[in-house]
Every structure is written in structure tokens, then in C-alpha cells.
Amino acid sequence: MTSSSPSAVSEDSTSLGLATWSNEFSLNWNHDAPQGVDVSLFRPSIPPVVSQLLSGFDPINSSFTLPELAMLPVDVVLAVSDSTFQEIPIVQDEDNDPEGVRLLLCPTPALDKNAKSNTLPFVLHCYSQWALARVFEPLKLVYTMRDQVITHFSSETTRNRTILIANVMDTFAKKLAIDDSRKTILNHLVLDVQQSGAYFTATPPSSVPNWDRQNAMHTLDSMLETFSLQIATQSISACIQSLDYAAPVFRRACSEPPEQPVNLANILLQSNLNLRNFAIFDIIQSITTGRPTYIRYEVPFSLELCERIYQVQDSIGLRWLHGFPDQFILLFAWIISLCEVPRAGNNAELVTWIETNLPHIKIAVDDSGDPVLRIGRMVVQECWRFAVLVFLYMVLGQAHAHDPRVIRALKGFMRLVRGVKPGRNPDAYLFTPMSVAGVAATEAQDQDTLRQRILGVRECADPGTVGNDVVLELEDIWARARDEGRPAVWSDLRIACFRVTGR
Template identity: 55%
Template sequence: MPSISRDSAILDGPVVSETWTNGIYPDFIANPMAPWNPVGPLTLLPLPPHLPRQLPSRNIGNFSQSSGNVAQVLVRVPHSYDMTAITSGSKREALAWPNYTSLDEKIDLEDPRLPLLVAPTLDKNVKENALPFVIQCYSQWAIFRLFEPLKAIHAMENQLIKQFSLKDTRTRTILLANVMRMYTKNLEIDGTGVSILNYLSNEVEKSVKLFMATRPSSPVIDKQNAIHALDTTLELFAIQVNSHPLATCFQLLDRVAHVFRRACPQPPGHALNLLDILMDPNPNLRHFAIIDIMGSVAVGRPSCFRYEVPLSFDLCGYINQLQNTHSLRWLHGMPEEIVLLFAWINHLCETPGVSDNPELIPSIEKLILQIRMTNDGSDEPILMLGRVVVQECWRSAVFIYLYMVLGKANALDPRVIRAQKGFMQLIRGVKPGRRPDVHLLGPIVVAGVATLEEEDRSTLRQRILGIRECTVPGTTGNEALLELEDIWTRTKNERRAAIWLDLRISHMRITQLWS
């Protein structure tokens, strides 16, 4: 168990009135210490006695824009945000994050990576065009799906050249490129694309079986072979979420889990060192670990592996310094410290006696506040601010997860309410659009579990349905919304506040619906 400092400060937040009421439970007086027994099979654990009162705000940065009449944008964290543009007429309006959804994205014309994005359409049937066509398809897909696409181009090009040089991954890469091209044209994958993805999934299963049937040689060679076996698999996973149910995506993850485990040096039965994985130069290992951990958060299921997380203030600072060389923030939109914190909370939940330490949650609160949301400053201010908002939403999500998972709190706990309200203020401060909403689906699910007010639920519902893929039944985004709807309906009918277990129950109910 990680050591906890004896001088941990109690972080206070706004006092929630004991007579606070809401539209969902109008007859319920929100006294957090009152017994609260839900109707039905669920049993709420008692709330912890430690209830901090107020969390201080601090400035992350000031952004100004010379054109227009936006005078100042102030970001305050963690739970007292004001994400509105302050205009000369003092009228507050939500900021609009530029929604570039084609190859005319507003980028630096001098950027040497530009030809990869705006090259003319290539004839894929010409042999010499095969690799350029694949790179172009991947680049177009990156614009629609990645958090910071320009940062991904160089690494993506090198990886594609490597995959194209090997016969067993070349065909997979070309097929994936065709599906990506289909997706970027219509923001959907038709029956042909789904058939290709199903074929590739079967090929992955064959490759995994072949690899696992091969006895390990030296650890170095075995790790290289395992990493090679993961090539194209995680790209396949990233595309599947737009066209397949959650269960199918997790089946793919479970298939390659044993391959990933062979690439890790820890003996069988031991927890994996998450820091070593996130610092590994190969993106496949980092990507798998992040998907595994964040997938468990998003649906309430256990991760494929137990992860050892040696968190500390110094470690968070060290990780932040490595953002430009080892981070996958450009892919997911969250700093690695966020992933570490989610994994650490999961680890602590499995550690006997941890909940008896009254200093634990305040210490983790301090760590969450220490996370620096980085931006290289190369983008226009509004776009840069939008990316900061996404990261700050993840910060709010970690607070909610901490209180509801480790603290065993329900959605009426004052700390949960404070974090959820901070999240809603953030998300309402940026106008709906593909960007940033496509990158907010994860934290929306976490915050949605804790959302009580119908107005807030409607806002989250609209933001999810504003993403075209999430309107298609049987896709992960659509199922995520169905899970939230199931939580909201069940808890309302049972006249109780949600607990984190509700997410797992709803996930199983919705998964069975589509199985």
C-alpha cells in the first residue's frame, strides 16, 4: 500500500445545504449522513465520515484572442469553473471549439506534415500508390478521431511503413485503411466495412493462437514478437467502437490480453508495473494498458490485469515532463497521470484495510489537483482552450470516481455533487459539436452515473446524440447512452441515488440486450 503523508491537508468544497432538494427526489432531504437504503437488491455501503467542505480554485491559464471581442477566458479548477467567454458587453456565451470535419482543417500551412493530410486523392489500385494511399487514409481518419491529430502524424507514418514492410501485417493495414476511408466519408461504416472488420477480428484470433502456441525464447525476443502480434490490433479496436457493440470490442481486447502479458516482464500472478508500461517506447503496450484501464472505468468491469501504481507528487511531475516523448494524450485526450490515478484507485479498492485510513482520500485529492493539463501552445487560443476543457473534464471524472468507487459514496454525497456540478459547468461552457464531444464521451459516462437533475441528464443526452456514431444502435457510444438511461430509470423507479455498482449492472443488462 502506498504511503500517505501525515500532514495531508483537508481540501474543502462548497457547503451543500442540508435542505438541498432536486427534481428527481423532491421528497428527499439531502442529508449525507442519513441512512439511505435503496429499494431492490442493491445495498448501499455506509458513507465515510470524512466529508471535506470546500475545494480551492486555482488558475490554469489565461487565454486571449486578438480578433473578435473575446476579452478573456479564465479556466478555474477543480469544481468552480467559469468556462464562458467574457465579452465587451459582459454577456456570457459558451465557447465554440472549431469543428473541422474535413481536410480543410485550419492548420499551419508551413507545417511539414501538411502534405500527408491534404494530398490529392490517390488511385488505390495503382501499386505504387498503395503505401501513400494507406498513409492518407490513416491521416484523414486521425483528423476525425484523434485528440491532437498533427502530433500523431509522424509516429503514424513510421508505424505504417514498418507494418507495410511485413507481409502478415500489410494486408491487414490496407483493409483497415479502406474502412477508415469509408468512415471519414460518411462518419459511418456500412455492411462491407463491418464484414472487413469481422474478417480482421478472426485473423487477429488466429495470430494470437499461433503466437501463444509458440514457446517463449529469450525475454527480449518474446517481447518483440508479442509487440509485433499486437500490430494493427489496437487500430482495429479503435475502429470497431464506431460499428460494433461493447461486448464485441471487449472480446477483441480479451483475445489479445495474453499476448500483451507476454510482453511484460513480471512473473505470472504478479501485478504489472503500470509506470514501466506507460514509459515503454512502444505505443502498442501503452495503448493496450490505457484501453484496459479506461475500459474498466467506462463500464464498471474489472480490468484484464492488476496494475501496480507507485503514485506520488514527484512521480506526477516526472510523467508530465515526458509528455512530448511518451504520452498518448494526442490519441485519447487525457494525461497519463489520469490513467495512473484511475488504476491506483482500482488497486486501492482491492487492498484490504485501505478504507480504514482517513487520510487516504484527502491525499488523493491533492494528487488530482497537482495534475498539470499541458498544451504546447501551437494552436489558436479557442482550440487550445477546448482541449484544456476536455482534460479538465477528466479531472472532474477522477474526483467522482474517487468518491463513488473508493469512498463508496452515492450520487447524493456532497463531494460527488460538487464534482458533478463542476463537470456540468465545464461542459456547458463549450458549445456542442463533434469536437470536443467525441473526446468527452468517457468522462460523460463517469459524470452521468452521478447526475441527478433532469436538466443535466438532458444536456449529457444531447451531447452524446450529437456524435453521429452514437445515434447508431449497437455501437459502443449508443450503448453508453443506453446504460446511463438504464441507471437513471432504475434509480428513479427505486427512489434512490445511484452507486457505482449501478454502472456494472446496466452494462450487463444492455450487453445482454445486444447479444
């Protein structure tokens, strides 16, 4: 029988918050540069937020005017009228949608180009195309996405933004990249939500806590929807900047008092998608950049808790959105918290308990849908299991890349990667665990495989995107370790992130 908690760790230690990983929130906040990095090489800054870029903009009225800075390209679909209507393309080839997501989200309408009522079908179509291109298991998302789009579209305050987001999604889904026109739109959307976040954070909390949390969650909703576009099209630095703004909003949305850590397990087990989404982004940005988490978390961990998360995966889990198993997110956070326990890294019994019980953490695999896609999704999630091992040994155990345990974990990871053919599925969802496991890659063959698989994903091939930055970080780690005649260690990732992003 497998033990559900390590005997070598006290009950208190399993719920330690990330005490030294918290930060005071400020729009000018930045982490200190890693030791040995010349700060003068980088001058990152947060640009001033443009005030009310889209205020007074009515996309349903063709007579709208915008400030000169915010003028949009003529091919952007803002309303359904003679001058601005764009036909929804009728896609005959359904090879990119073997699970029928497009039909579920937006049945193809018979379009009348003069009917304003066709704006919503266009928006739904754009969101369905985006889901096919970016969502790990779009079938799990389809009804939630449809309801959310309809809700946003029915509101005067969110309709304009929803239409602009749809235009960015439409272009990305067609090209897996966005043109200069859509980059302009996205930059305006980002500045707008950053301004909203800054304004909310600067406003004193309401005397009614529940009301304040609801306002925070509403603000966070807009910020994270825009953030989903950023992680597909913009740099790591730009994404981190948006998290700078979103983190204090998230903290106001949590029920714990400001002086207490946020219980991560409660976040992962509750129904609010935006709270779960931010917490996952926070943990992922930490393990893939070497930076601290934004939020101080209380992190309980046990196999029983993993089982509870597994049981609710279909109803509230976010594995279907990003391909990150929620149980592993919790385990990553727990490992981070254990790093704050004196001598925990030297506790061989603790490390053994984690590596022994890791195979017992069940991952949900949807039996429905396309069988080929299902195989790719299974590979992605099992790759995360090996990425956890690499992280465990190199972070908690402070092992270097030549440690036999690290070599063994990386070998298992690479065997899975090479076991599936290169392609959008699964590679579009593999480059994140690759950024973790890649720190341990020392053989030229493994480095070449990781480089080729990441850059083979269309949106990762463009400079100034998250995926491309990941490759630059890995190249920096590999080159420095090679030039200095030593194996890589985990702190190399933090230095590489700073050298590539300035953050």
C-alpha cells in the same frame, strides 16, 4: 508546500497490485453476472474464429481470389489498376484540418490512375483522414503514423491488412460511420487478429524471453490497430471480446514474470506504444463499465511520478491519441488498488490527500496548433479531473450520488461541459469521461445535457456502437435509481453494463 504522498498510507500500500482484479485467461472467460441480474436474459458467446480468412490474398495482384465468405465489395480499393483504382478526393475545404495534418502526412500527389505506386499515397491519405476524425491531437501523431504505415506497407505480410484498414478508415472519415461493406471487412480483420492472438497464446513461450516478448508485441500491434477501428464503429461487447484475446498477449509482452503484477508506472514511462495503449484501454474499460481490469497491476503513485509522466508527455505520452491524461490513468488505477486495502475507503485523511493534491497534477497543453481546438482539448482534460473526483468519492469512498462531495464534483464537470458549444470537438472526446461522471447525474437537466451531447456525436448516434451503449447504460442507471427511489451508487454501473452488453 504540498505533500507528495499521503502520510496515512504506508509505502507498501501505494504499490499494491489489483490482487483480486486479475483473471485467468481463457477465450471462454467471462465475469460473473452482477448480483440481482437474471443471467438467462443474456447469452453472450465468442464466435469461432474463421481460419485464415485472408490467407493467399494479394491485393496488389488484380487476379487474386478469396474464399466465398470473405469476398469483398467491388468498391474497396485493393490495388491501383484500371479495374480497382479509386481517385483520392482532392479536398478544397480545409476547415476540418486547420492544423495542416493532411498535408504533413500525405502531400496530395498528381495521380496517374494506371500507376501501382499510387497505392501507398492512397493509404496515407486514408490514415490522415482517420487521424483528423478520431485522434485527439493529430499533429502529435502525424510522423509516427506515417512511418508506421510505410513500414507496414513495405512488408508482404502486413500490406494486405493495411490496405483493408485504409478502406475502412476512408469510409468512416467521410461519413463518421461505415457501411455494410466496410463492416464486413472490419469483421474479417477482427477475426483474423483474434485468431492470431489465440494462436500466439496457445503457443508455449520461447526459451528466449526477449524473443517471446518481441513476438507478443508484434501480435499486439495488429490487434490494437484493428481495435481502434472497433471502438469507433462497434459495440462495447465486441470491444470487450477483442480485449479478451489481447490481454494474454499483452501479458506475454511484459517483462515481469507471470506470477508478478505488472508495474503500471513503468509501462506508462516506457517507449512501446502498444504496451501503453493496452494498459490505458484496460483501465478505461474498467472505470467505464465497472468490470475488473484484465491485468494485475502494481500501482505506485506520487506527485513526483506524475511530474515525470508530465515531462515525457510530448515524447511518449498517449494523451494526444485519446485525450486521456496519463497521470489520471495512473491515479484511477491507484484508486482501484486502494479499494483492496481494508478500511481504506473509511480513511478520511487518504481521501482528503487525493482531492487536495489532484489540482496539483499538471496537464500538458500544446501551445501550437489551432487556438479553437486547443480550448476544446483543455476542456476535455479538465473534465477528466472532475471525473476522477466523482470516481474517488463513489468508488473508494463508497458515496452515493446525493453525497455533497459528489454533487460538487458533478457540478464542476457540468459547468465545463456547458461552457463549450456542442460540436465534434470536444464532444467526441468527452463521452468517455461523461460515462464516469454520468453515474452521479440525478437532475433531469444534467441527464438531458449528457444524453444530447453524447448522441450529438455522429458515431454515437448509431445503435450498436460504444457511444450509444454508454447512453443506454446511463439511462439504465438513472431509471433504476428513479424507480427505486434512491440515489445511484457505483455498483449500478456494473449492473447496467451487463444489462446492455451481456458482459
